[in-house]
Amino acid sequence: MLLAVSGGPDSTALMHAAAAVGAAPGASAQVAIQVATVDHGLRPASAAEAEGVARAARALRLPHAVLSWAGPKPGTGLQDAARAARYALLAAHAEKIGAGLVLxxxxxxxxxxxxLMRLAAGSGPAGLAGMRVERPLAPGIALGRPFLNLPKAALVAWCEARGILHLRDPANADPRFARARLRAAWPVLEREGLSPQRLARLAERAARDDAALRIAAEQALDAALLPGGPPLRLDGAALAALPEAVALRCLDGALTRAGAGPRRLERLEALILGTLLPALRRREASRRTLAGFLVASDAAGIISLAPAPPRRQKAADAALAAGGLDLLGKGEPPAYIGEVCTDGPTKPSGASV
Structure with missing residues (x-):
């Protein structure tokens, strides 16, 4: 397995704990542990910090690699871009060394x-479920977070009790970034009862509901699909009979199957709740464009999803490029809600509610 170690207290504790487990009597000889540090090249000290992690890994007899984020850096949405680059570099290195698990x-x-960030961005249950303990990172490679239920203070104390040196990333307190601004607000939020523990509990509950809704929507989509096509066609009467939360996810899944591009939750809600379902219940025809697809229903209640005509596609692309409100105050993109959005607002290849 591959450990992603930045040098902060959390990942440093991960590296030392993994090394201790690997060296313990009876540990499986089949598990080979390697370490990687992503150097984003955003601060003058980053290269030296990565080399410091390399020295610490070598002292633990763990192979180490520095993965550099090369190329130009964006002027806005920097943390999202850095996150995407970090996971891409880790996935590529894991594949190179034959690791099936990245921690x-x-x-x-x-x-x-x-x-908290996804709440501010207007996310649905899938977004409020936060990060998963484990999720796919790339074909044949899983991403795991073994410390997701542990408070950071516990890992800092664990390192300090053992005299393990670690770094503190200055970006964690940089007010240019949404996470840092929200982090500075914790004292006020906690006085009102909005503690990290309660938000983590909200994530667990949202994840349970999200899983149930996903299964219900997949079953409903399979039942509503009509034979033939393209275009992909659905039984509108079956869709209209569903609870709205399931109907939203059902059509979202249909758009994904049809090959639609990124879509935002509020636009999906406007199309389904504001136009499609009312038209189906009145047995009227409707036509709307979303994510590069024409979603149409006829008076007989048949829904069809087909690529939008070029002029409609151009208008849809322009609307998507225009984006939404600057919800977090620093030009960061709006949240796309779904499994692809696992570590904060980002620009995925698709989205779901």
């Missing part, structure tokens, strides 16, 4: 911040 040091505090 990170994310903690309960990180989970709470993620939920």
């Amino acid at each position: 990170t040091g994310h903690t309960l505090d990180d989970q709470a911040e993620t939920v």
Whole structure:
């Protein structure tokens, strides 16, 4: 397995704990542990910090690699871009060394911040479920977060009790970034009862509801699909009979199957709740464009999903490029809600509610 270690207390604790487990009597000789540090090249000290992690890994007899984020950096949405680059580099290195599991040091505090950011961005249950303990990272490679239920303070204390040196990332307190601004607000939020523990509990509950809704929507989509096509066609009467939360996810899944591009939750809600379902119940025809697809229903209640005509596609692309409100105050993109959005607002290849 591959450990993602930045040098902070969380990932440093991960590296030392993994080394201790690997060296313990009776440990499986089949598990080979390697370490990687992503150097984003955003601060002058980053290269030296990565080399410091390399020295610490070598002292634990763990192979180490520095993965550099090369190329130009964006002027806005920097943390999202850095996150995407980090996971891409880790996935590529894991594949190179034959690792099927990548572990990170994310903690309960990180989970709470993620939920708070997604709450501010207007996320649905899938977004409020926050980070998952385990999720696919790439074909044949899983991403695991073994510390997701542990508070950061516990890992800091664990390192300090053992004299393990670690770094503190100055970006964690940089007010240019949404996470840092929200982190500075914790004292006020906790006085009102909005603690990291309660936000993490909200994530657990939202994850349970999200899983149930996903299964219900997949079953409903399979039942509503009509034979033939393309275009992909659905039984509108079956869709109209569903609870709205399931109907939203059902059509969202149909758009994904049809090959639609990124879509935002509020636009999906406007199309389904504001146009499609009312038209189906009145047995009227409707036509709307979303994510590059024309979603149409006829008076007989048949829904069809087909690529939008070029002029409609151009208008849809322009609307998507225009984006939404600057919800977090620093030009960061709006949240796309779904499994692809696992570590904070980002720009995925698709989205779900």
